[in-house]
Amino acid sequence: MSRSRIVIVGAGFAGYQAARRLSRKFRGAAEIVLVNPNDYFLYLPMLPEVSAGVLEPRRVSVSLAGTLRGVRLVLGEVDGVDLASRKITYVDPEGNGGELRYDRLVLTVGSVNKLLPIPGVAEYAHGFRGMPEALYLRDHITRQIAMATSEEDPAESDARCTFVVVGAGYTGTEVAAHGKLFTDSLAKQHRKAGNGLRGDSLPRWMLLDIAPRVLPELDERLSKTAHRVLTKRGVEVRTGMSVKEATNEGVLLDDGEFVRTRSLIWCVGVRPDPLVEEMGLPTEKGRLCVDKYLQVPGYPEVFSCGDAAAVPDLTRPGEYTPMTGQHAVRQGKTVADNVAASYGYGQRRPYKHNDLGFTVDLGGVQAAANPLGVPLSGPLANAVTRAYHLAALPGNRVRVAADWLLDALLPRQAAQLGLVRSWSVPLESSSPELAHSPRRYQGPEGRRTDSRNAGGNSAQG
Template structure:
């Protein structure tokens, strides 16, 4: 008899934690484990703004999936673009654009999320995202190139547009991105004697009435004070009306000349969830507290793409899309897959959030560990201690810590790599959201290539 096939989709926090636990707990001949991911690394997403600002190197937060000598999971380099639940087949588009049908007995869906966009004229054509390692590296090159081009230009209008930067999204990603990149330009402009530092302007806008409301009023105000003290202009209750190559129009009527629009206004579940034809909750796949999909044996979903009931809060709440929940859900799903494999009862996921950390760069941070509100150096110590603890390998911890120490002592060299020079690099170029199939296309494709199961 062939061994049961366990297919894990996604190498984010939840997917990797699931695979690692399956490898530890399953006997070598008990099941075959396969992981679908376009990249053979786990991205530590919370530190992306520090890659964009040059504090950390890209390699330091890209944790290799193949580093362990005991790693025995088969990796398919590609992205899942459709799942036929009836035939138990996942359709994968490899990195060479070939379609592969991957049959499974148990599937764990952890494809994560994509940047949430709206029908705003010019947005996807002119905005940059902050969701992938490539985007963070590109944004760093782009921001430094704006300083280079402004320094070389004798046109005041061009200088003004190149030295204004707009970040949309007052959540953790947007706030940290604006804070870290503002520090980058503030330090870099000292190397450009022809540029007036007063021309550099950063705008952080959000349609919500508060910045990072999850932190509470006190810490939210503290974060705003830090940013405003640095000269970042914060506009709340405001969004983008339209975006162009050289200017952005706000919903309050202001027109800001800029060549840099960074969009971090939230995330939505991966489009893969829509290919299943199963029930969703605001785009996230509806699952039980055990994280299995009702009516489909052997199908589990977790992380950003699943509406996992938050039993700690109750009242129909679902777990927020945070790394903290994703990691713990990954371990619990692995236990439940093994339980299903061995004919044992599944266990529900329950975890109380341990708190939040926001690193604003330098000595500035706000944190709320276990409900205790901190700001300044104590909050920064908590934030960086949390990140070091959450990184999966000692090599990654060492690289990040070394980068922090080196940056604190030696500063930055403000070097552009030029790896993606002259290539499209806006939102629509990085997340491949048009690659997914419809449920009908999935069934038609699988029907042509696979015998249907009864």
């Protein structure tokens, strides 16, 4: 076989696993190129712990060059796919355009924040899909508590101590659970310093969702566990409720109540990367249609999986696999096997996987989990959750465990660095993994792209 080029777009769960498996299968017989805006794989499930000061950013940022031997990394954001010419175009971190030809293409571009047509949300809310957003939220929370303690106006102090999370799925539930512990810790530190909140009150957290219960996609027993932990901790859980309008003073709820706040955290869900629809191929709710072998019909050299692909769920005929990390990891391995099979290395196989259970980290020693369908809660569920994350992490395991130990023994650090500004993490973005700069330009395909290195505007681990 002559040396061919396999291009993988995106280094999320699916892309990372595909690149690692292909490098081991080919061992230099093919050129494997991974195109990604950053030089790290982000372990998203533990991002709420970064925003709450439990983990340092580098702990959940696994070096691509350091863990993917034999894989060529190209830093850039892909903004076009020419299927006829078999090439992709991209823009690098400094705004320069480039292109790559491919013999096989694996699209694992992932997802971005899901938007709803609610007035003011795009202007005043912040999402939670990338490292810049987590670092911004960490600084923002720290800053709001500090400013509230010195605020003379009681109403303004209360507004700064009120945090509204919209979306009670995995991310929103974990953000609210960890966030409440974080702000309570910060308030306690300020109180010991002689500058506590008005009346020694605790910060207020609200978790909203239009669904009838938190974690609506999971077993009801896990939902009840999470609800119980949140309410006992002091989080106001309001189901069947959402935001009607957002302003710079606060949010108007569906029932007419106006909540003064400076913090609206948007965790409603995700949608496939806009690049998918720009390709002009058949899609299912924005996800690129593929067959059971993860190939794009009509283009046998193009494969796709993860959040960006509508993968048939063979365990539930007529449905598609959900957009979860568990499926993305296994699809990444399957797509690597099928790409190798297209060169005569083994046999291709259809993607089929039954869920092995879920874990939800609720902060402290609390969690909810159902490994292999067995419902667990409390410290035991927490131990299972952390063991699962350590096993799933492709690197940094010792450092993560050390941070967990330090968090159990020492108070949270309250210092804010102020490197990520609110304008650099807009909710409406096709690149939540990048911090944006004020100066933007139209890329080669008309896609909005940073005009200089985004790393200059953010602390990206």
